[in-house]
Amino acid sequence: MSILHNIVSKKELKRRMFFETEPRLTLSFYKYFFIKNTQEYRDRLYKNFYKYNVLGRIYVASEGINAQISVPKKYYSILKKFLYNFDIELNNLRINKSLDNEKSFWVLCVKIKKKIVQDGIKEHFFNPNNVGIYIQSEQVNSMLHDKKTIFIDMRNSYEYAIGHFENAIEIKSITFREQLKKVIQLMAYAKNKKIVMYCTGGIRCEKATSWMLFNGFKHVYHLEGGIIGYVHDARKNGLPVLFKGKSFVFDNRMSEKISDEVISYCKQCGKSSDVYINCKYSSCHLLFIQCENCSVKFHSCCSLECMKKYNFYMLNNDLKKISY
Incomplete structure (x- = not known):
């Protein structure tokens, strides 16, 4: 029987990661969809990720999958093909590449969770698939210049501190669950205004737009692929990147530089x-x-x-x- 969990000390794995010379890519992806047998799904993922020397953190829940991983560059195309064929729900899955190639993860961890992002939502009629409108860099930049549009940062306060869009509203908090409670109260005056929500890779702001719509907000948008997707799309299309500072990441790198501005202290x-x-x-x-x-x-x-x-x-x- 295959061992479906790590058996080497994290200290040793970290040492190996720093001495590794093989080029790697740091990737992130998520998808909200129903998974019936989370244990079977988790085990199948682990076996294949282990085979391709994938490192990182993957959460599997009945509501979907959330992953931040590091993969050897030579296996990227193979891994992408594997994911597309692994489950019909993952076909043409959006995969975000990191903005740098620094070393990020040193252990493979695939866990079953109650939710892929802890939101604290208990309402039975809430539908996470009823989401806001996706927008890409050109529309993002246009809306940033529109004084009637409100941008809301759906990341934690320590993430906001080192980088954000100018004039974006910070929902002061240390957890996403706490933010969702606050944002409805703080933005009650704006139910008929245009609201753009964003986060690092898209998973939190996507659910946040569902929550806003559920609570009666009319015009809700979110960045496709989050900050990472926005930066890639803007650079690809020769558009100015209007995000200021760094984007916080939850791995060994701690942050990714986006602009030269230092906005924290x-x-x-x-x-x-x-x-x-x-x-x-x-x-x-x-x-x-x-x-x-x-x-x-x-x-x-x-x-x-x-x-x-x-x-x-x-x-x-x-x-x-x-x-x-």
């Missing part, structure tokens, strides 16, 4: 910076923005307190090694 000194790190003191592990100078000054920690604890921990480890 170091948590500690307030200088311009758009580099996210996790506090080096593992018991804290806070995600925060830190400039190069403060990284040196605080030893990549979020505060003097965490730096002292981290240094004390490292000193004790060194002493233990010497004693042995």
